[in-house]
Amino acid sequence: MAKPYDLRRYPGFFGITILCLVILYAPLAVVAVYSFNASPSITIWEGFSLRWYVDVFTGPESAKFKEAAWNSFIIAIAAATTATVIATLAATAVLRTGKFRLRTLSVGLISLPLMVPEIVTAVATLIFFNAIAFERGLMTILFAHITFCIPFAYMPISARMQGIEASYEQAAMDLYATKRQAFMRILMPLMMPGIVSGFILAFIISLDDFIITNFVKGAGVETLPTAIFGAVKQGIKPNIMAISTLLLAVSILMVAFSWLIGRRNQVEGR
Amino acid sequence: MPQDREIAIEVQNAVKHYGTFTALKTISLSIRDNEFFTLLGPSGCGKTTLLRMIAGFEDVTEGAIYLYGDEIDRLPPHKRPVNTVFQNYALFPHMTVLENVGFGLEMLGKSKAEARARAGEVLEMVRLSQFAARKPSQLSGGQQQRVALARALAPRPKVLLLDEPLSALDLKLRKAMQVELKHLQRETGITFIFVTHDQAEALTMSDRIAVMSEGELQQLGEAREIYERPRNVFVADFIGDTNLMEVTVDKVEGSRAQCHLGGGHKLTCDSVDGIGPGAKVHMSLRPERLFLSADPVEAESLSGTVRETIYIGTDIATVVELEDGPQFTIRSSNSTRGNARVFEAGTPVAVNMEMGAARLLVD
Ligand SMILES: Nc1ncnc2c1ncn2[C@@H]1O[C@H](COP(=O)(O)OP(=O)(O)O)[C@@H](O)[C@H]1O
Ligand SMILES: [Mg+2]
Numbered sequence: 260m261a262k263p264y265d266l267r268r269y270p271g272f273f274g275i276t277i278l279c280l281v282i283l284y285a286p287l288a289v290v291a292v293y294s295f296n297a298s299p300s301i302t303i304w305e306g307f308s309l310r311w312y313v314d315v316f317t318g319p320e321s322a323k324f325k326e327a328a329w330n331s332f333i334i335a336i337a338a339a340t341t342a343t344v345i346a347t348l349a350a351t352a353v354l355r356t357g358k359f360r361l362r363t364l365s366v367g368l369i370s371l372p373l374m375v376p377e378i379v380t381a382v383a384t385l386i387f388f389n390a391i392a393f394e395r396g397l398m399t400i401l402f403a404h405i406t407f408c409i410p411f412a413y414m415p416i417s418a419r420m421q422g423i424e425a426s427y428e429q430a431a432m433d434l435y436a437t438k439r440q441a442f443m444r445i446l447m448p449l450m451m452p453g454i455v456s457g458f459i460l461a462f463i464i465s466l467d468d469f470i471i472t473n474f475v476k477g478a479g480v481e482t483l484p485t486a487i488f489g490a491v492k493q494g495i496k497p498n499i500m501a502i503s504t505l506l507l508a509v510s511i512l513m514v515a516f517s518w519l520i521g522r523r524n525q526v527e528g529r
Numbered sequence: 530m531p532q533d534r535e536i537a538i539e540v541q542n543a544v545k546h547y548g549t550f551t552a553l554k555t556i557s558l559s560i561r562d563n564e565f566f567t568l569l570g571p572s573g574c575g576k577t578t579l580l581r582m583i584a585g586f587e588d589v590t591e592g593a594i595y596l597y598g599d600e601i602d603r604l605p606p607h608k609r610p611v612n613t614v615f616q617n618y619a620l621f622p623h624m625t626v627l628e629n630v631g632f633g634l635e636m637l638g639k640s641k642a643e644a645r646a647r648a649g650e651v652l653e654m655v656r657l658s659q660f661a662a663r664k665p666s667q668l669s670g671g672q673q674q675r676v677a678l679a680r681a682l683a684p685r686p687k688v689l690l691l692d693e694p695l696s697a698l699d700l701k702l703r704k705a706m707q708v709e710l711k712h713l714q715r716e717t718g719i720t721f722i723f724v725t726h727d728q729a730e731a732l733t734m735s736d737r738i739a740v741m742s743e744g745e746l747q748q749l750g751e752a753r754e755i756y757e758r759p760r761n762v763f764v765a766d767f768i769g770d771t772n773l774m775e776v777t778v779d780k781v782e783g784s785r786a787q788c789h790l791g792g793g794h795k796l797t798c799d800s801v802d803g804i805g806p807g808a809k810v811h812m813s814l815r816p817e818r819l820f821l822s823a824d825p826v827e828a829e830s831l832s833g834t835v836r837e838t839i840y841i842g843t844d845i846a847t848v849v850e851l852e853d854g855p856q857f858t859i860r861s862s863n864s865t866r867g868n869a870r871v872f873e874a875g876t877p878v879a880v881n882m883e884m885g886a887a888r889l890l891v892d
Contacts, residue, residue: 426619429586432606433613434633434684444632448623 287507294500301495311501318498320490327486331466334401334482339461342408343416346457347450349409350417351442355425366417373410380407381474388475395477403475404465411464412457419453420446452521459517463510534597537562537688537720538583543592545578545744552578554744555592560688560722561737562597565714567723569731570741571767576724577616579741580690583722584613596687607636611688612681616696618673620665626652626676627661633684651679654713671702678713688720695730707734728768732756740764760801762890765813772814772857776889780806786889788812792853794831798887811890816860818886821847821872825879832879833857835872845871849880 266272293301297308315324353365372380384403393399427449431441447454469484476485483506490499538560545553553575560566568576581587583594585606594602601609612633621629630651631644639647652658655675665673674694681689691710695703711734714721725731731738732752740747740755740763748760759765766773776788776796786800798812825832833851840863847859857880872878 424617424619426615426617427621429606430613430615430619430621430680431632431636433584433586433611434680435607435636436632437607440636445621449621 290500291504294504296497301497311497314498315501324486327481327483331483334404335462335465337401338404338408338465339458341405342412342461343454343458346409346412346416347454349413350420354420369413370410372407377470381471384471385474395475396480399475400472403471408461408465412461415456416453419450423449455520456517459513463513535562539595541593544590546590552744556746558739558749563718563720565721565734565736567731567735567738568741569725569728569738572726574741575744576741577692580692580724584611584690585609610686611690612684612686614677614681614691614694616692618677620673620676622665626663629676630680630683637684647683651683655679671698688722691723693724762811762892765890770816774812774855775809776812778804778806778808796829796887798889799885800889801891803891804889813888813890814886816858818883819859820881821859821878822881826881830879830881835874835876835878837874838871847872849878
C-alpha cells in the first residue's frame with residue numbers, strides 16, 4: 260500500500276522524471292554512440308567502427324592529444340594529491356581542535372570558492388600570476404588547480420570526519436597513544452573513504468577544468484579540455500567524440516571505484 | 530599530599546567549570562586500592578565529567594587529583610596508567626577484536642607478539658577467544674561490551690574507569706554483566722571506578738558508593754549505609770523507594786526523636802545531628818520496613834484505608850491513605866509462607882513499623 264504522501268502518486272511525476280533523465284543523459288549517449296560511427300559525419304550513422312579511436316591514438320592530431328592528455332593527468336594527480344593533503348589537515352584542524360573563535364569563518368573561507376563564479380576566479384588567478392610576474396606554463400596551471408581543488412576535496416573529507424566520534428581518538432589516547440599515533444592509527448584509517456572520495460572528486464574536477472586552465476596556461480601548453488576546445492573550433496570531428504567518450508569512461512571508473520570503497524567500508528563497520 | 534598506598538585515587542577540592550557553567554562544585558573523595566567504587570547520581574550531575582577528569586580528557590579548573598600519591602591532573606591521557614571503558618564502547622571499527630585488545634600494549638611499546646599473547650589471555654578471561662579475528666561490527670552489543678572491557682584491562686591499568694558500561698544492554702544481559710564485572714574486579718585486583726545512574730545496580734555491585742547531585746557529593750559510604758542511613762532527602766529519595774513525609778519534632782533524646790505527622794500521629798524516629806524540638810523536617814520510611822495488619826499491633830501504629838494494591842511479582846505494594854490525608858506505600862514479600870495478606874482496596878488497616886524504620890533527614 261502506498262504511503263499517504265507517496266511522491267510517486269503526484270500527477271506528472273513519472274513524466275518529469277523521464278524528461279530530466281533524457282535531458283541529462285541523451286547528449287552523452289549520442290556522443291558515446293556516434294564515437295563508434297564509421298562515417299566522418301557527426302550526424303549520419305554509417306555503421307560501427309573503431310576508426311575514430313584509432314585516429315585519436317595514431318591520427319594526425321594524436322601527438323597533440325597525447326601531450327595534452329599527459330599534461331592533464333600529471334596535473335590532475337599532482338593537484339588532487341596536494342589538495343587532498345591540505346584538505347585533510349584543514350578538516351582535522353577545524354573539526355578536531357575543539358571550538359575556536361574563528362571556526363565558522365574558517366569553514367566559510369574554505370568552501371566559499373565553490374560559490375564564486377569560475378570566471379572570476381580565473382581572472383583573479385591570472386591577475387595574481389601577472390602581478391608576481393610568474394611565467395605562465397604548466398606550473399601556473401598546477402598551482403591554480405591545487406587551489407580550486409581544495410574545497411572539493413575538503414567537502415567529503417570533512418563530512419566523513421564529522422561522522423567519526425571523538426571517542427575513538429580518545430580511546431586511543433586512553434590506551435597510551437600519543438596525539439600523533441591516534442591520528443595515524445585511528446583517525447586516518449577511519450577517514451580513508453572520505454579521503455579517497457575527496458581525492459577522486461578533486462581529480463575529476465582538475466581533469467575537466469577548462470575556464471581557469473585556459474586563462475592561466477602558457478602559450479603552447481595544452482590540457483585535454485583546452486586541446487579539445489582548440490580542435491572543436493576548427494569543426495567537430497568524430498575523433499573529438501571518441502576522446503570525450505574516453506574521458507567519460509575515466510570519470511565513471513573513478514566514481515565507481517570511490518563508491519566501492521565507500522561500500523566496502525560500510526560493510527566492515529561504520 | 531597523600532602518600533598512602535591504600536588510596537588509589539584522591540580527588541582534592543576538584544572544581545570544574547565549562548565556561549560560566551559549574552559542572553562540579555568542590556568535590557573531595559578518596560577511592561581505596563582494590564575497591565569497586567561507584568559514582569551514582571541522576572543524569573547531568575557530573576559523573577562523566579569527574580571520570581573524564583581522572584582519565585585526562587577534561588582539565589580540572591581547580592583542585593588536584595592523585596593516583597597512588599602522584600599528582601596526575603596535569604598529565605595528558607596517554608601518560609596516565611588508567612584505562613576507560615567508554616559508554617559507547619568506542620571499539621576501533623577497522624581493527625579486529627584481537628588488534629583492539631592489543632592496541633594499548635602496542636602503544637606501550639610491547640612487541641606485537643607480546644601484545645597478541647596478552648590480548649589472547651584477556652579475551653579468554655572475558656570468554657571471547659573464538660571471536661578474536663572478527664571485526665567489532667560482527668559482534669552483538671554484549672560481546673562488544675566485553676571487548677571494550679578486555680581492551681581496557683589488557684594493559685593492566687592501576688585504575689579502571691567505567692562510564693555507564695551496561696546502560697545499552699537489555700535487563701537480563703545487564704544482570705549477567707554485573708556479576709561478571711564484579712567477578713573480574715576481584716580476580717584482577719584492579720580498582721574499578723564505575724559510573725551509573727541506576728541505584729539498584731550501584732547497590733548490588735559496589736564496595737562503596739558516592740552519591741552525587743548537581744555537581745556535589747551528597748553522601749559517600751557502603752551500600753548498606755547509604756540505603757539504611759541516608760544523610761539527606763536527596764539520597765533517601767534517589768536510593769530505593771521510600772515514603773517521604775514532613776514531620777514536626779517534639780523532643781530529641783539521644784539518637785531518637787519524638788515527632789508528629791501533620792494530622793497529629795505520634796512517631797519515634799531515628800534522628801540526625803542538627804535537629805531540635807520544633808523543627809519541621811522530612812522523615813523517610815522504607816516501604817519494606819512497614820507491615821500491615823487488620824488491627825493495630827503497637828501504640829504507634831497508624832490507621833488508614835487501603836487505596837490500591839500493586840502486584841510487582843516478587844513483592845506486593847499496598848498504598849494506604851491515612852485518615853488525615855498522607856499516603857504510604859507498604860511493600861511485602863509475595864510469599865505464601867510469610868504472614869503477607871493481601872488487603873482489598875477500601876479495607877481499613879493498621880500500618881505498623883519496625884523499630885528504627887523511620888529516619889529524620891536534613892534537606
Ligand atoms: N563539554 C561540555 N561543555 C559544557 N557543558 C558540559 C560539557 N560536558 C558536560 N557538560 C555539562 O555538565 C553537566 C554534567 O555533565 P556530565 O558529567 O556528562 O553528567 P553525567 O555523566 O552525570 O550525566 C551537565 O549539565 C552537562 O550539560
Ligand atoms: Mg554521563
